């Protein structure tokens with residue numbers, strides 16, 4: 081598998097996508113943390129730098145203040161030292177620069193110098209200067225590389241003379257006066273500050289010095305009794321040299337510098353006095369340094385103390401911290417990934433695998449309850465639902481199996497009798513034929529048809545017919561062998577396949593046994609019904625080697641049995657009458673035609689009034705054009721239809737089509753008095769006929785008076801009472817009734833008066849003899865007079881010649897029907913004929 085397709089497959093997995101999402105979220109959090117901590121590191125670094133620098137400045141300020149207080153304490157002590165004050169007062173009062181008493185005054189000055197030495201040493205300072213009330217330098221002590229040097233100013237002839245000795249030396253020696261300046265000592269005290277400030281002992285000044293920073297504490301002493309009177313000025317100094325700053329720099333990890341110039345980038349720096357612990361110094365950032373500082377105020381220009389902190393080591397440290405932090409983040413990310421993997425695996429991947437397993441089981445049609453996931457979340461709900469789904473699928477599959485079995489059963493069985501049906505029988509027969517061919521043995525097919533079963537249906541109703549069929553099937557089932565196949569293949573037709581070789585030797589006995597099944601009557605709801613059957617037998621291989629041939633030949637044999645008087649059986653033989661074979665074929669074709677319904681058409685034969693010459697009505701005559709047999713005349717198929725009961729369905733179609741065509745004619749302006757339609761006795765006896773007639777009249781819109789039913793005398797022959805009742809009902813509905821072929825039957829003419837009819841149709845056989853045969857003339861005249869007596873209309877049919885027509889007209893016949901006027905016509909030709917006749 082390629083990397084790409086593996087990645088695609090992997091990324092399509094829910095757990096992978098979830099892991100990726102969580103990882104992505106984790107990465108975003110880590111990135112945010114990274115950015116935050118980067119910022120935090122920088123900020124804290126800057127802040128640390130500031131704090132460190134501030135701390136350095138705090139330390140420096142603290143040290144300076146310590147030194148300041150050391151300077152002030154040392155200087156203050158002199159003021160409280162009475163001997164020193166007295167000595168200064170003495171100098172103030174008795175020093176005369178022009179007549180200078182060196183013996184007295186210089187000694188005092190030297191004592192004062194000793195006193196100053198002890199002060200400067202005790203306070204660990206470097207220099208102390210004493211000025212008299214006029215500001216003239218009196219003495220000073222200064223730390224040198226060899227120790228402290230003591231210096232006094234004497235006068236000679238009004239000029240200053242500087243005497244000096246080392247701390248441990250015995251003699252003062254005169255040195256050039258400029259040495260004092262070289263030591264940085266002013267010979268004249270400078271009043272650069274307001275007197276009050278100095279008196280309050282608070283003034284400390286700073287000054288830049290070639291060796292460092294000079295701190296000087298200033299004190300002016302006044303007379304306690306006369307505060308306005310100045311006594312002396314004292315200055316004590318400490319030089320903070322490079323060593324001081326270097327050591328501090330080393331301790332604080334800062335580079336400390338002193339400068340007179342305000343560094344560029346700073347507009348001002350805070351005063352030392354402003355330093356407190358709460359505020360941070362403003363920092364200046366250059367490419368190489370963080371710089372901070374403050375200002376030391378002096379009597380002259382301010383001195384700036386600057387602290388430099390090199391950036392490079394800090395940046396390196398920052399980078400190191402960054403790297404460490406990055407490492408930490410990567411470690412955290414990897415750990416998070418690991419834990420995400422563990423969590424996803426535990427909370428998603430494993431349950432998903434279990435769910436897939438459940439689905440797999442369902443796919444494998446294993447519906448037994450799988451263990452439900454116990455995750456307590458939606459996955460558990462899905463797992464429960466999957467089990468429920470499995471139950472539902474199992475139930476549905478069971479139901480499907482049941483209905484499939486039921487469907488299978490129904491497709492192969494007849495619902496009424498529970499016997500195998502035609503389909504199943506065909507399969508079974510084909511299979512049996514294959515076996516017989518292979519094993520080279522015989523088999524027999526019996527075609528059993530109930531005799532006159534249609535009449536049961538038509539007279540007693542389908543319900544009774546159905547019950548009878550069910551009982552017949554039961555009896556037959558009880559009388560065929562276990563290995564025989566009994567099937568109902570049509571309405572009252574049963575087929576039996578016999579494969580038992582021993583039985584094949586005595587098929588006649590078997591057939592007789594089956595006929596005997598019908599010997600005792602059937603009890604249908606308490607009504608005892610007798611019925612017989614006819615059986616045709618065909619044997620493989622001599623009577624056919626295909627299922628179709630065998631069935632066809634058994635069917636023909638069955639017709640032969642019926643022809644032979646019913647309740648009979650017959651073996652097929654090649655020389656069996658062509659007539660039977662043809663009849664069997666025609667019967668099958670007719671059944672198909674009635675089912676199809678589109679092989680029949682109606683032709684109409686006009687009936688003419690001989691007086692007016694106008695068309696009074698038409699008789700509908702059915703025509704059958706079979707795709708298999710071509711045109712078949714009605715007198716061939718009507719009896720077959722009556723025999724098989726198919727006449728009911730066919731008659732229904734004729735009635736409906738005739739009425740519709742009549743209405744159609746009317747809509748075309750061809751107004752006829754009536755349409756005559758032939759109905760057979762079987763139709764009239766059908767229990768649903770009257771109901772169907774009503775429905776048809778209502779459906780087509782024909783008025784009952786326009787519809788004339790033609791029936792034969794034979795209808796009345798069977799059951800006069802019943803027949804008269806049926807005819808009366810039809811008349812009551814308003815229909816016309818005609819007796820067809822009148823005179824050919826056996827009923828007495830006087831019987832006519834009992835019948836509720838409206839017309840007589842004189843049969844062609846009587847018309848044929850007109851106008852010469854005396855018997856025909858007498859009979860026709862008798863019929864016409866009888867009809868007149870009973871107020872019946874008369875139609876003469878089969879009129880072929882002018883003289884026949886003339887005779888009938890003269891004799892008072894109302895309607896003429898026959899080839900003389902017209903043969904039966906297709907509908908379109910009838911329309912043409914009617915129009916032509918109207919226009920005559």
Ligand SMILES: Nc1nc2c(ncn2[C@@H]2O[C@H](COP(=O)(O)O[C@H]3[C@@H](O)[C@H](n4cnc5c(=O)[nH]c(N)nc54)O[C@@H]3COP(=O)(O)O)[C@@H](O)[C@H]2O)c(=O)[nH]1
Nearest residue numbers: 701702714715718734758759760820878879880897898899
């Ligand atoms: N139950 C139903 N029976 C029907 C229906 N349609 C027809 N029939 C019956 O079939 C028989 C044969 O009818 P058909 O072949 O249509 O013959 C009819 C006419 O063509 C024929 N006829 C009419 N005039 C003459 C003539 O001058 N010469 C001559 N040789 N034949 C003629 O007579 C038949 C009409 O007979 P009838 O019904 O008695 O008026 C026939 O018995 C039909 O009844 C149907 O739908 N249902």
